[in-house]
Amino acid sequence: MAGDFNPITAAGYHDLQTKIAALEADRPEKIAILAEARAHGDLSENAEYSAAKRDLRHLESQLRFFNKQLQYAKVVEPSKDDKVELGKWVTVKFMDDDDQVNYQLVGTQEADLDAGKITRVSPLGKALLGHHPGETVTIQAPNTSYQVQLIAVTRHQPE
Numbered sequence: 001m002a003g004d005f006n007p008i009t010a011a012g013y014h015d016l017q018t019k020i021a022a023l024e025a026d027r028p029e030k031i032a033i034l035a036e037a038r039a040h041g042d043l044s045e046n047a048e049y050s051a052a053k054r055d056l057r058h059l060e061s062q063l064r065f066f067n068k069q070l071q072y073a074k075v076v077e078p079s080k081d082d083k084v085e086l087g088k089w090v091t092v093k094f095m096d097d098d099d100q101v102n103y104q105l106v107g108t109q110e111a112d113l114d115a116g117k118i119t120r121v122s123p124l125g126k127a128l129l130g131h132h133p134g135e136t137v138t139i140q141a142p143n144t145s146y147q148v149q150l151i152a153v154t155r156h157q158p159e
Contacts, residue, residue, distance in 0.1 A: 008106075088155055093151055095147040
């Protein structure tokens, strides 16, 4: 993976830093719980010890994962033009039902459809990249294709 970077928005980078800080803040408590459980004696039949050990391992696994993501993250600042690119918000109209939806194109680790964040490698995200408002784009999904009209492209979330 040397030399490979994962594009990410500034907000996504900040979210990773926040997750890491929260995990690092929880770590001393998890270690103390493990030490207390260890002091209860026989470890082979100590469910409290096993649970504490599992919790600490899970926390450390998450820390390694998020630190690795941060290590290979490259913050991409969106340009000021109206071209669809990482970090920008798009308003699209689905041609089959005239439904208008706002999405933000984000890095793969930032995807959250409930928050309107789609990845640049999703079928819709990939199809929209590089296009401008007014264009109609065909999206090739796994079992079908559909068209959307690109209504607007902005650097900030539409109201």
